Amino acid sequence: MNWPAVLALGGGTYLMRLAGLLLRDRVRVPARVERLVDLGATAMLLALVATVAFTEAGGFAGWARPAGVAAGALAAWCKAPFVLVVVLAAGTAAGLRLVGVE
Incomplete structure (x- = not known):
């Protein structure tokens, strides 16, 4: 396992989440952008469900x-x-x- 990469990604994830908490009241995004972010999260979840439902070991499940x-x-x-x-x-x-x- 490449520990420097794991630590860098973990630190980056932590900083992104911290930035969201710290900047919540300072940064305003349009309602359309919020809607697109919500739809993006839904699409990611559906893609995960479809992948798990239909594939196993690189083939059809x-x-x-x-x-x-x-x-x-x-x-x-x-x-x-x-x-x-x-x-x-x-x-x-x-x-x-x-x-x-x-």
């Missing part, structure tokens, strides 16, 4: 995992409790794998 993620997403969209969302997602993926769908 099979159909059971995306089906489980879809079941969990549907349950979350219906405002089910978080525990139920997780159980439905895991149960769907496990059930499909049990019947032979990879």
Whole structure:
């Protein structure tokens, strides 16, 4: 591991977060920029979910995992409790794998 790079990135992250706290009242950004930042965070989260749902070891993860993620997403969209969302997602993926769908 390249420790100087890890330490530099960690220090930079800390300073960026500290700057956000210190400059919160001094810097004003337009509402449109705030909206774009919010949309960017949403896009990053969706990209992470899609990557985890569809890939494993550089290839396609099979159909059971995306089906489980879809079941969990549907349950979350219906405002089910978080525990139920997780159980439905895991149960769907496990059930499909049990019947032979990879």
